[in-house]
Amino acid sequence: MTTTVLTPASPLTAADRCDRCGAQAYLRVVLxxxxxxxxxxxxxxxxEPELKKIAADIQDETGRLTAASTSASDEDR
Structure with missing residues (x-):
């Protein structure tokens, strides 16, 4: 019997890039x-539908996009 232990993932940074297009990554999919x-x-x-089938964990930080947009709007006031 094999046991897999997942360690908490570190937050994604601007250096983390999308494996598909090279843009900044906001999702980490642990297979x-x-x-x-x-x-x-x-x-x-x-x-997303295909990833959910093969993922052990999905770290989704897309909420940072909305938070960044909201913060920028608040600064314009």
Whole structure:
């Protein structure tokens, strides 16, 4: 019997890039078979149904996009 232990993932940074297009990554998909994939918000949404089938964990930080947009709007006032 094999036991897999997942350690908490560190927050994604601007250096983390989408494996599909190279844009900033906001999703980290830890695969059930091992390894991980990084996706921008666009590609994360596009591939979400397939990713859910093969993922052990999905770290979704797309909420940061909305928070950043809201903060910028508040500064304009």
């Amino acid at each position: 059930a078979t091992g390894g991980e994939l990084l996706f921008c918000a666009h590609h994360g949404r596009k591939f």
